[in-house]
Amino acid sequence: MELDARKLGILKAIIDEYIMSASPVGSRAISKHEGFNLSSATIRNEMADLEELGYLEQPHTSAGRVPSDKAYRLYVDQMMQKAALTDEEIKLIREHMTVKLDEVESVMKHTAQALSAVTHYTAMVMPPMLSANRLRHIQLVPLREGRAIVVVVTTAGFARDAIIRVPVDISSDELERISRTLTERYYDCRMDHIGDLVAREMSGELYKRRTFLSSVVEAIERKITPDMPNVQLSGATNMLHYPEYSDVNKAKTFLAAVEGRNMLYEMLKRASKLEFTITIGNENEDVLFKNCSIVTATYQVGDEPLGSFGIIGPTRMNYGKVFSVLEYMRRSLSEILSSELDDE
Amino acid sequence: MELDARKLGILKAIIDEYIMSASPVGSRAISKHEGFNLSSATIRNEMADLEELGYLEQPHTSAGRVPSDKAYRLYVDQMMQKAALTDEEIKLIREHMTVKLDEVESVMKHTAQALSAVTHYTAMVMPPMLSANRLRHIQLVPLREGRAIVVVVTTAGFARDAIIRVPVDISSDELERISRTLTERYYDCRMDHIGDLVAREMSGELYKRRTFLSSVVEAIERKITPDMPNVQLSGATNMLHYPEYSDVNKAKTFLAAVEGRNMLYEMLKRASKLEFTITIGNENEDVLFKNCSIVTATYQVGDEPLGSFGIIGPTRMNYGKVFSVLEYMRRSLSEILSSELDDE
DNA sequence: GTTAGCACTCGCTTATTTAGAGTGCTAACA
DNA sequence: TGTTAGCACTCTAAATAAGCGAGTGCTAAC
Numbered sequence: 001m002e003l004d005a006r007k008l009g010i011l012k013a014i015i016d017e018y019i020m021s022a023s024p025v026g027s028r029a030i031s032k033h034e035g036f037n038l039s040s041a042t043i044r045n046e047m048a049d050l051e052e053l054g055y056l057e058q059p060h061t062s063a064g065r066v067p068s069d070k071a072y073r074l075y076v077d078q079m080m081q082k083a084a085l086t087d088e089e090i091k092l093i094r095e096h097m098t099v100k101l102d103e104v105e106s107v108m109k110h111t112a113q114a115l116s117a118v119t120h121y122t123a124m125v126m127p128p129m130l131s132a133n134r135l136r137h138i139q140l141v142p143l144r145e146g147r148a149i150v151v152v153v154t155t156a157g158f159a160r161d162a163i164i165r166v167p168v169d170i171s172s173d174e175l176e177r178i179s180r181t182l183t184e185r186y187y188d189c190r191m192d193h194i195g196d197l198v199a200r201e202m203s204g205e206l207y208k209r210r211t212f213l214s215s216v217v218e219a220i221e222r223k224i225t226p227d228m229p230n231v232q233l234s235g236a237t238n239m240l241h242y243p244e245y246s247d248v249n250k251a252k253t254f255l256a257a258v259e260g261r262n263m264l265y266e267m268l269k270r271a272s273k274l275e276f277t278i279t280i281g282n283e284n285e286d287v288l289f290k291n292c293s294i295v296t297a298t299y300q301v302g303d304e305p306l307g308s309f310g311i312i313g314p315t316r317m318n319y320g321k322v323f324s325v326l327e328y329m330r331r332s333l334s335e336i337l338s339s340e341l342d343d344e
Numbered sequence: 345m346e347l348d349a350r351k352l353g354i355l356k357a358i359i360d361e362y363i364m365s366a367s368p369v370g371s372r373a374i375s376k377h378e379g380f381n382l383s384s385a386t387i388r389n390e391m392a393d394l395e396e397l398g399y400l401e402q403p404h405t406s407a408g409r410v411p412s413d414k415a416y417r418l419y420v421d422q423m424m425q426k427a428a429l430t431d432e433e434i435k436l437i438r439e440h441m442t443v444k445l446d447e448v449e450s451v452m453k454h455t456a457q458a459l460s461a462v463t464h465y466t467a468m469v470m471p472p473m474l475s476a477n478r479l480r481h482i483q484l485v486p487l488r489e490g491r492a493i494v495v496v497v498t499t500a501g502f503a504r505d506a507i508i509r510v511p512v513d514i515s516s517d518e519l520e521r522i523s524r525t526l527t528e529r530y531y532d533c534r535m536d537h538i539g540d541l542v543a544r545e546m547s548g549e550l551y552k553r554r555t556f557l558s559s560v561v562e563a564i565e566r567k568i569t570p571d572m573p574n575v576q577l578s579g580a581t582n583m584l585h586y587p588e589y590s591d592v593n594k595a596k597t598f599l600a601a602v603e604g605r606n607m608l609y610e611m612l613k614r615a616s617k618l619e620f621t622i623t624i625g626n627e628n629e630d631v632l633f634k635n636c637s638i639v640t641a642t643y644q645v646g647d648e649p650l651g652s653f654g655i656i657g658p659t660r661m662n663y664g665k666v667f668s669v670l671e672y673m674r675r676s677l678s679e680i681l682s683s684e685l686d687d688e
Numbered sequence: 689g690t691t692a693g694c695a696c697t698c699g700c701t702t703a704t705t706t707a708g709a710g711t712g713c714t715a716a717c718a
Numbered sequence: 719t720g721t722t723a724g725c726a727c728t729c730t731a732a733a734t735a736a737g738c739g740a741g742t743g744c745t746a747a748c
Contacts, residue, residue: 027741027742235603255581406728
C-alpha cells in the first residue's frame with residue numbers, strides 16, 4: 001500500500017502533536033486539527049492502516065497512537081519543516097558565544113552550553129581533530145637545563161606544544177637548525193603522518209641526532225597530534241525534564257551512558273565525515289541510545305572539517321528546530337574558530 | 345545535660361546503622377546491637393533524650409530516629425573511626441592511576457574517576473592553581489611572521505604558554521634578551537604579581553618596548569596565570585543509587601547544581617587553604633547542598649598546596665572510608681604530580 | 689468513501705483497607 | 719533510681735477495590 005497525500009498529512013499531524021505533548025495521540029485530536037475535514041472515525045481507519053504499515057504503534061488497546069522510528073525517519077526525510085530561529089533564540093546563543101573565547105577549549109564549552117540552553121536537550125561538542133590537519137611550523141625551544149618545548153602550528157591555525165628532554169650537548173643554534181629543517185621538509189604533511197615520515201627519511205644532520213629526533217617524534221605523536229576524546233557535554237540533566245525519563249532508572253541509564261564520554265567521542269568522530277547526520281532510535285548502534293535521537297553537524301576552518309558536535313534527545317525530538325540550531329551553530333562556530341585562531 | 349558514655353555509644357550505633365541502611369533506626373535494632381545489654385525501652389528513653397538535645401530527629405511519630413547534622417558533626421569530630429582501605433580498593437585506585445598520565449588534565453580526570461569509583465559518591469578535582477606558584481622561567485620564542493609564543497615555567501614545574509603578536513621590528517635576539525631580563529628580574533615572584541611588577545618597574549630596554557611588554561603581560565595575566573575553573577567531575581550519577589535521590593526532582597536539583605561547576609570550583613578553592621575539610625549538610629553555604637556532605641583534601645608539590653579535590657555525597661556518608669580514601673589519594677596525587685612534572 | 693453510534697478495553701486516579709514497625713507512657717521490678 | 723515488660727496508639731506503606739474517561743474497533747446507515 002502506498003502512502004497517499006492524506007495519510008502523509010495525518011501522519012505528520014500525529015508526529016507534530018506527539019512531539020509537543022509526549023502522550024499518545026487519539027483520532028479525535030487529529031480530526032479537530034485544522035485542515036482536515038474528517039470525522040474521527042475516518043481518521044481511525046487511516047490510523048489503523050498506518051499502524052499496519054509500521055508507522056504507528058499503540059502502547060495498549062485503549063490508548064492513542066505513537067509514531068514509530070520508521071515514522072520519524074520518514075518525517076525527517078520528507079516532511080520536516082526547518083524551524084527558523086526566533087530572535088530570542090539567536091539572542092540566547094549570542095549571549096553564550098560573545099564572552100571572551102581565547103582558548104579552543106573555552107569555545108567548545110560555550111558552544112555546548114549554548115546548544116543545550118537553546119534546544120533544551122543534551123549537547124556535545126568534540127574538540128578539533130589535529131590529525132587531519134597539515135603542518136605549518138615546528139619550533140624547538142630550549143627551556144631550563146636539559147628541557148625544550150616543541151611547538152607545532154597547523155594550517156588550520158592551531159598551536160600545540162609539549163615539553164621534552166634534550167641532550168645537554170645540543171646548542172640552541174642546533175635546535176633552531178633542526179626546527180627549520182623539519183619545518184621545510186614536512187611542511188603541509190598531515191600531522192598523523194609526520195611520525196612515519198621522519199622515521200623513514202632521517203638523513204644528514206638529522207641522522208646524527210636520531211635518538212633525540214625520535215623523542216621529538218614521540219612527543220608529537222603522543223602529546224600533540226592525538227585527538228583528545230574530551231567531549232564537552234552540557235545539559236545532560238535537561239533530559240530529566242522529559243516524561244521519557246521520569247523513571248529514575250531510565251534517567252540513570254541515560255546519564256551513565258553519557259558520562260562515559262568515550263562513546264560520544266567515537267560517535268562524533270564517525271559523524272564528522274558528513275556535514276549533518278540524524279540518527280533515530282534503533283538506528284543507533286548503542287543499545288543505550290535506542291530511545292534517543294542524535295543529530296550532529298561538523299564545523300570547519302577553511303575547507304578542512306575539524307570536528308563535529310550535536311544534540312542528543314528523546315526520539316520525540318523537535319527535529320526541525322534542532323536542525324536549524326545546528327545549521328546556525330555550524331556557521332557560527334566555524335567563523336569564530338577562523339577569526340579567533342587568526343587573531344591569536 | 346551532658347552526653348555520657350552510654351549516650352555517645354548509642355548515638356554512634358544509630359549513626360553507623362543509619363549510614364548503612366538509610367532508613368530510620370528503631371530502638372529494637374539498637375537494643376539487639378552487640379555490646380549493649382539494654383532493653384528497647386531503655387534505649388527509647390535515651391533516644392528521647394538525644395532527640396531533645398538535637399542529635400536525633402524523627403521523620404514522623406511512628407518511625408525510628410534519624411541523625412541530625414549536629415550528630416554527624418559530633419560523629420566526625422569525636423567518634424568516627426578511619427576505615428583503612430582494603431586491598432581491592434587500593435587495587436581499584438591503582439588501576440585508574442597507572443595509565444599514562446602525561447598531562448595534568450589527564451591526571452585530574454583519572455583522579456576524579458578513581459575517587460568516584462572507590463567511594464561510589466561524586467568526585468571533583470580542581471586543577472593546580474598557578475597563581476600562588478612562583479616564576480622560574482620566561483621564554484619568548486618567535487614563530488611565524490609577527491607571532492611569538494611565550495612559555496612560562498613555575499617552581500612547581502608547570503609549563504604554560506600563549507601565543508602573542510610581536511612587532512615585526514623585534515629580532516629574535518632581542519626577544520631572547522627580553523626573556524632573560526624578565527626571568528632574572530622576576531625569578532621567584534608569585535605569578536599573580538608579575539603583571540603589576542612589570543607595569544611598575546619598566547625601565548631601560550624594557551621601557552622602549554613597553555607596548556609590546558604590556559601585551560606579554562596581558563597574555564600572562566589572561567591566558568597563563570588564570571586558574572581555570574575546570575573542575576573534573578566524576579560519578580555524578582552515582583548519587584542516583586541512593587534512596588535520598590530516588591525522587592527525580594531531587595536528583596534533578598542535585599545534578600543541575602553539580603553541572604554548573606563554577607560553584608564547585610569556588611568551594612574547592614576555598615577549601616584549598618586547609619589540608620582537609622568536612623562540611624556537613626546545613627554547614628554548606630549553598631542551599632542546593634543542604635542534604636549533602638562535602639569532604640575535601642589538598643594536594644601539593646613540595647610545600648606548595650596547589651589545589652584540592654573532594655567528594656560530595658549524602659550527609660549519610662561513610663565518613664570514615666571517605667576520609668581514608670582522600671588521605672590516600674592526597675599522597676598519591678602529590679607524588680604523581682611531583683614525579684610526572686619532574687619527568688616531563 | 690465517510691460517518692454516527694455503541695459496546696468494550698484498559699490504564700490512571702482516588703478511596704479504603706490492612707499490616708507492621710515503632711513510639712510514649714505506665715506500672716512493676718531490682 | 720534506673721531498668722524493663724506491657725499495652726494502647728500513631729502513622730506509613732503496601733495492597734485492594736472502585737470509578738472515570740479517553741480511545742478503540744466494528745457495524746450499519748448515509
